[in-house]
Amino acid sequence: MRLTINGVGQELDLDIRTSLLDALRDHLALTGTKKGCDHGQCGACTVLINGRRVNSCLTLAVMHEDDEITTIEGLGQPGNLHPMQESFLQHDGFQCGYCTPGQIVSAVGMLDEAKKGWPSHASKDLDGTVSLDNAEISERMSGNICRCSAYPNIVDAIRDVNEKGAA
Amino acid sequence: MRPFDYTRATAPQEAAAMAAAGATKFIAGGTNLLDLMKLQVETPEKLVDVTRLPMKDIVAEGDGLKIGALVPNSDLAADERVRRDYPVLSRALLAGASGQLRNKATTGGNLLQRTRCYYFYETSARCNKREPGSGCDAIGGFNRIHAILGTSDACIATHPSDMAVAMRALDAEIETLTPDGATKRHPIADFHRLPGDTPNVETVLSPGELITAVHLPAPLGGTQIYRKVRDRASYAFALVSIAAVVTMDAGKIGTVRLAFGGVAHKPWRNEAVEAALAGETPSAALFDKAADILLAEAKGFGENDFKIPLARRTLAAVLAEATGVSL
Numbered sequence: 001m002r003l004t005i006n007g008v009g010q011e012l013d014l015d016i017r018t019s020l021l022d023a024l025r026d027h028l029a030l031t032g033t034k035k036g037c038d039h040g041q042c043g044a045c046t047v048l049i050n051g052r053r054v055n056s057c058l059t060l061a062v063m064h065e066d067d068e069i070t071t072i073e074g075l076g077q078p079g080n081l082h083p084m085q086e087s088f089l090q091h092d093g094f095q096c097g098y099c100t101p102g103q104i105v106s107a108v109g110m111l112d113e114a115k116k117g118w119p120s121h122a123s124k125d126l127d128g129t130v131s132l133d134n135a136e137i138s139e140r141m142s143g144n145i146c147r148c149s150a151y152p153n154i155v156d157a158i159r160d161v162n163e164k165g166a167a
Numbered sequence: 168m169r170p171f172d173y174t175r176a177t178a179p180q181e182a183a184a185m186a187a188a189g190a191t192k193f194i195a196g197g198t199n200l201l202d203l204m205k206l207q208v209e210t211p212e213k214l215v216d217v218t219r220l221p222m223k224d225i226v227a228e229g230d231g232l233k234i235g236a237l238v239p240n241s242d243l244a245a246d247e248r249v250r251r252d253y254p255v256l257s258r259a260l261l262a263g264a265s266g267q268l269r270n271k272a273t274t275g276g277n278l279l280q281r282t283r284c285y286y287f288y289e290t291s292a293r294c295n296k297r298e299p300g301s302g303c304d305a306i307g308g309f310n311r312i313h314a315i316l317g318t319s320d321a322c323i324a325t326h327p328s329d330m331a332v333a334m335r336a337l338d339a340e341i342e343t344l345t346p347d348g349a350t351k352r353h354p355i356a357d358f359h360r361l362p363g364d365t366p367n368v369e370t371v372l373s374p375g376e377l378i379t380a381v382h383l384p385a386p387l388g389g390t391q392i393y394r395k396v397r398d399r400a401s402y403a404f405a406l407v408s409i410a411a412v413v414t415m416d417a418g419k420i421g422t423v424r425l426a427f428g429g430v431a432h433k434p435w436r437n438e439a440v441e442a443a444l445a446g447e448t449p450s451a452a453l454f455d456k457a458a459d460i461l462l463a464e465a466k467g468f469g470e471n472d473f474k475i476p477l478a479r480r481t482l483a484a485v486l487a488e489a490t491g492v493s494l
Contacts, residue, residue: 016173019201039202040268052241052270058198059271062173063216110266118245121261121401126250142401143265 001062005030006074016062021045023061024071032072032101036145043144044102046109047071053109055143072101075108084108084161091157095148103144107158110140114162132162168204172213176220179344179379185215187346187375193217195237196272198264199280207290208281208297222275222379225249230385233342236275236378240264240330243274252386255410258393259333265402275378278331278341278358279370282324282432283404285309295321296366311470312404315462315478317431322366323468326359326433327404333393335426335434336410340382346375352382359433366432387424389414390489395428396481405429407478413489420444420490427461430478437461449490454483 003010005028012027021038024030024047033056036044040058047056048070076082084104087093094100114136117128122139130136137155146154176182186193192211194200195218203209222235225246232248243249244260264272272280286292286304293302305313305323313323334355341353359370372378392411397403408428414421423444427435440461447453458479465475487494 017168017170038205040198040265043265043267046267053267054271055198055267058201058268060173060194060197060201063194063197063218106267109270113241113245113266116245118241119250119257119261121258123261126254126257128247128250139401140266143267 002065003061003069004067005069006071007068012061014061016060018061019057020047020059020061020064020069021056024056024069030071030073033105034098034101036099036102041145042099042102043106044099046102046106046144048105048109051109051112053106070105072105075105082108083164084157087157087161088154091153091160093150093153093157094146095150099144099146099148103141103146103154106141106144107154107161110137111158111162114140132159134159137162169207169210171204171211173216174213175216179217179220179222179377180348182215182217182220183344183346183348183375183377185213185375186377189213191215191375193377196239196276198268198272199276203281203288206288208288217377228382232383234274234381234383236273236380238274240269240272240274240277241266243330244269253333253337253383253391255336255391255393255412256330256333256383258391259329259395259408259410262393262395262405262408263329274330274381277328278334278378278381280327281369283327284313284324287324296324296362296369299365299367306468309470310468312406312429313468313471314431315465315467315471315474316427316435317361317433318466318468319362319364319366321364322362322432324362324366324432325429326369326431328434329393329395329405329408329428331355331359332408332426332428332434333410334381334383335436336412336424337383337387338424339384341378342380342382343372343376344379345373345377350379351376355434356436362432369432387412387414387422389422392485392489394481394485394488396477407474407481409481409485411485411489413486415490419446419448421446425482425485427478430465430474444486449486449492451483451487451492451494454486454492454494455479457486458482 034044036042040055045056114130190212222237292304395408410426412424
């Protein structure tokens with residue numbers, strides 16, 4: 001099968017059962033994307049598919065031929081960090097760091113959703129105006145679990161990027 | 168995960184024909200199916216990938232909307248027409264799952280998602296839904312999340328969808344395509360089944376029948392509310408949820424639609440509850456009378472007994488909000 005990861009085309013010969021997550025980690029050595037629960041409950045495996053955040057553990061790699069897949073490695077690299085990565089560093093938005101790639105990729109996807117005016121469960125109105133306060137960020141990021149409970153700093157890091165309009 | 172064959176369908180008719188026989192499943196978002204396949208609760212021999220079929224649009228249809236079966240939950244919740252004309256549906260969708268899952272899960276797949284009963288997921292447990300005739304370990308077991316209405320001796324599982332509850336209140340219709348090429352429309356009232364003796368049969372779909380769209384009738388207006396009571400503030404299934412559409416007419420309740428989630432094997436609606444409210448002056452006593460009708464046949468199984476008073480109080484709260492009455 002043929003996958004496009006971080007702008008690079010890849011030819012892979014995989015068992016049809018291979019999840020996108022396992023394709024990334026075990027076959028392409030892109031281990032930034034983490035396996036937490038492997039059941040869509042923790043968000044550690046979040047990647048962007050055509051710009052939308054999804055759980056890579058709950059989809060088959062073969063279903064994403066022709067799609068553009070972006071992992072944490074594609075967002076930024078040492079010396080060339082994405083603003084969201086910089087902000088997590090500045091705000092100390094992690095402790096052990098295991099959930100962090102998923103948090104960062106999810107946050108980038110989430111800010112794009114908010115820019116499009118998508119409402120959330122925390123939105124008072126459905127009129128397309130989105131103001132990302134702490135309650136909104138927490139609700140929109142509820143698919144990413146942090147067992148170290150670094151949530152206050154994660155929220156600060158995301159809010160800062162949003163307010164600077166940097167992502 | 169058990170081995171399976173994978174085929175990518177290029178046309179709806181082809182997909183339906185491919186799934187007509189054998190242990191074949193359609194896959195779209197895959198967020199529930201792959202989860203269950205990893206646990207070997209689902210063991211299809213063949214997957215038909217329908218994600219490239221032309222069923223991804225939301226289009227106006229008369230006074231209503233036609234929602235393609237592949238429209239992701241996120242897109243449906245954010246659609247301007249849905250937000251404006253069917254806010255109860257937007258609210259229900261936004262109350263479900265997480266941002267990542269809503270981006271992947273589809274309209275058709277959401278209708279077909281399976282229960283989150285612990286014993287359905289645990290392959291060493293007895294479950295009539297997973298293995299017909301084996302028994303039900305939820306009855307007499309851990310059943311805090313289970314049903315209180317429409318249960319049977321075979322199964323007390325709930326349907327987990329929020330979206331479907333709102334669609335039940337809106338009287339949506341589900342359009343399908345059969346392997347022999349026929350188009351069908353199932354009112355959502357009839358689409359999901361109660362467990363009875365065959366809890367493994369969850370919908371009226373025949374083998375290979377493919378959901379192609381959901382039709383919403385003309386907007387109802389009024390006050391629309393989706394209230395979801397759950398164990399944590401986000402990303403959890405409903406213990407009790409209510410989709411409500413209420414209009415007021417000179418201080419009295421006009422029309423009212425009420426559908427309930429988390430309480431039954433299907434989105435629950437009892438028109439007698441609505442009839443008891445229509446034309447009446449809203450009051451706490453009236454809401455209590457409506458709850459009496461709703462819960463007349465309700466039955467707890469121990470750990471879920473609390474859902475009966477919870478449903479009563481949630482109904483009162485929703486009706487109070489919709490009618491402007493303070494309790």
